[in-house]
Amino acid sequence: MRHRKADGSMDLTQLRTFLAVYRAGSITAAAGQVGLSQPTVTTQLQALERQVGRPLFERLPRGVAPTAAAHDLAARVAAPLDALESVIGDGSDEGVAAVEPPVLLGGPAELLATLVLPALAPLVADGVRLAVSTGLADDLLADLRLGKLDLVVSTIRPRGRTVLAETLADEEFVLVAAPEVAARADLERLRANDFGGVTLVTYAPDLPIVRRYWRHVFDTRLEADPGLVIPDLRAVLAVVVAGAGVSVLPSYLCTRELASGAIEKLWDPQDAPINTVFLARRVGGPVRPHVDRVRARLLAAAREWHDCPD
Numbered sequence: 001m002r003h004r005k006a007d008g009s010m011d012l013t014q015l016r017t018f019l020a021v022y023r024a025g026s027i028t029a030a031a032g033q034v035g036l037s038q039p040t041v042t043t044q045l046q047a048l049e050r051q052v053g054r055p056l057f058e059r060l061p062r063g064v065a066p067t068a069a070a071h072d073l074a075a076r077v078a079a080p081l082d083a084l085e086s087v088i089g090d091g092s093d094e095g096v097a098a099v100e101p102p103v104l105l106g107g108p109a110e111l112l113a114t115l116v117l118p119a120l121a122p123l124v125a126d127g128v129r130l131a132v133s134t135g136l137a138d139d140l141l142a143d144l145r146l147g148k149l150d151l152v153v154s155t156i157r158p159r160g161r162t163v164l165a166e167t168l169a170d171e172e173f174v175l176v177a178a179p180e181v182a183a184r185a186d187l188e189r190l191r192a193n194d195f196g197g198v199t200l201v202t203y204a205p206d207l208p209i210v211r212r213y214w215r216h217v218f219d220t221r222l223e224a225d226p227g228l229v230i231p232d233l234r235a236v237l238a239v240v241v242a243g244a245g246v247s248v249l250p251s252y253l254c255t256r257e258l259a260s261g262a263i264e265k266l267w268d269p270q271d272a273p274i275n276t277v278f279l280a281r282r283v284g285g286p287v288r289p290h291v292d293r294v295r296a297r298l299l300a301a302a303r304e305w306h307d308c309p310d
Helices: 012-024 027-034 038-052 068-088 109-125 137-145 179-184 187-191 208-218 233-241 251-260 289-305
Strands: 057-059 064-066 103-107 130-134 151-154 163-177 247-250 274-282
Touching: 012 027, 012 038, 012 068, 027 038, 064 068, 103 109, 103 137, 103 289, 109 130, 109 151, 109 233, 109 251, 109 289, 137 151, 137 163, 137 274, 151 289, 163 179, 163 208, 163 251, 163 289, 208 247, 233 247, 233 251, 247 251, 274 289
Parallel strands: 103 130, 103 151
Antiparallel strands: 057 064, 151 274, 163 247, 163 274
C-alpha cells in the first residue's frame, strides 16, 4: 500500500507527526517534540489513518499503542524521514536554535537506576533531556531497530547489521546472604542442591541468574524451588539484607551492602561468572548531538564502573 495524498504527493508533515507519536507513545509528548498543538497532531493522525485505510494507534488511558499498520508504516518511513531530517533540519526559523528532542534511552531498571542514570545526571543538569524506558533486552532492542529508542543498555549482545554495539562493562555475579543466614548455610549442601531450610530468593521462577552461577562455579545443574520470586533485583537485595535467604546478584548492585557487612559472600571463586553489558545504537539516522553526548558519557563512566570495589 502506498501512502499518498489525493494529489499523489507524500504528506511529509503527517508522516513526521506520525513517527513522533509512534516513538513517544503519547500524543502529548509528540506534540511538544514537533511543535504542534495536541488537536493538530490528532487531526493529522486522523487524516493519515484515512489515507492508510486502517487505524494506526489504539488510544489507551495513558498514551497510545501502535497497531500492526503503524508498525508496518514506521518500518517503511523511519529511515527515509530520519535521513531527510538530518539534511533539512526540523524546519525551525533561521537563526533560532532548535530544541533537541529527548534522548530515548532503554535498559534494565536495576542497571539504569544504580549506574546509568546517576552517570547521566550532569548532562541532564546541563540541558540534555532524557525519556527512559525499562524492559527486557529483546523488546528494547526491537524498539531500537524501529526507531522508538535512540540508545539501549543491553545485557545481551545485539545481532544484525542495523544495530551497532559497544562493550560497556562486565557485571560479576556473587552468591550472598545476610550474616545470620550465612552462618547457618552449609555451602557443601547448597552445592548439592540441598538448601537445608535456607530460602532461595530469585529474580524469576526459572532461576536464570542462579542456575548460571551454579553451572559456572559448582559445575552442576541447580534443581531447586525458590521460596521467594521478585522480578526486581533491587527488591531481591532488600529482602536478602533483611535475612529472607540466599541469592545471586550482580556485584554492582550490592557493593555498599558488602562493604558495610549487611550481606556476605558465601563463596569467592577465582573465576566468577560474568555477563557483558553493551551500549547499542542504530546504524545511520540523523546527527543527534545529545545522543552523542549521552553515548560518550556512558562509555567514559563505564571505565569507572570497572574499578568499583566488590
